[in-house]
Amino acid sequence: MANASLTQQRNQIWPDDVHHRFDKMQRLGLQHIVQMYDYADQVASVITQVPGSQRSRTFKVKLSTQECSCGQWKNDGIPCSHAMQACRHFRVDPSVFMKQYYTTSAYLRTYSAGHFVPLPDDDEWDEPPFQTQHNPERRTVRRRGRDTTLRICNEMDRPQTRARQQYRASERAETSQR
Numbered sequence: 001m002a003n004a005s006l007t008q009q010r011n012q013i014w015p016d017d018v019h020h021r022f023d024k025m026q027r028l029g030l031q032h033i034v035q036m037y038d039y040a041d042q043v044a045s046v047i048t049q050v051p052g053s054q055r056s057r058t059f060k061v062k063l064s065t066q067e068c069s070c071g072q073w074k075n076d077g078i079p080c081s082h083a084m085q086a087c088r089h090f091r092v093d094p095s096v097f098m099k100q101y102y103t104t105s106a107y108l109r110t111y112s113a114g115h116f117v118p119l120p121d122d123d124e125w126d127e128p129p130f131q132t133q134h135n136p137e138r139r140t141v142r143r144r145g146r147d148t149t150l151r152i153c154n155e156m157d158r159p160q161t162r163a164r165q166q167y168r169a170s171e172r173a174e175t176s177q178r
């Protein structure tokens with residue numbers, strides 16, 4: 001993120017891209033249904049429809065530990081859509097779960113330090129004080145020559161078949177025109 005745009009966003013809690021991600025998760029959350037829940041522990045079962053199918057999936061959201069069984073919340077620190085819907089259900093403001101490092105002030109602190117040294121080519125890296133060890137069990141034997149594909153050829157892969165079909169199609173087109 002460029003410093004100039006961050007300066008403009010200084011008065012926002014989060015920079016624009018973080019805002020967009022937060023809003024998107026809130027929007028997606030509206031498509032989910034909170035089915036079972038435990039108010040004491042703020043645990044919910046959130047049901048979501050699998051796009052393009054009749055199937056649904058259930059995710060377990062636990063607000064107290066900031067976790068969802070989809071794994072996304074733990075992974076990127078922004079409540080996932082399931083968590084957003086659980087927050088709505090429990091009347092909890094989801095912004096309280098946003099990680100501090102997403103705030104504009106955190107970004108500004110990071111970039112104001114200005115100590116970014118470009119990484120040189122790996123030829124210039126120091127030798128590590130250890131030896132990497134080869135695991136012979138993980139060794140894969142490569143055969144000579146080109147790797148063969150796993151797909152089994154069928155008659156459509158033969159150029160003669162395709163040519164014959166195209167010829168027949170053009171013949172059919174001609175007879176229908178008469």
Ligand SMILES: [Zn+2]
Nearest residue numbers: 068070080082
């Ligand atoms: Zn989730």
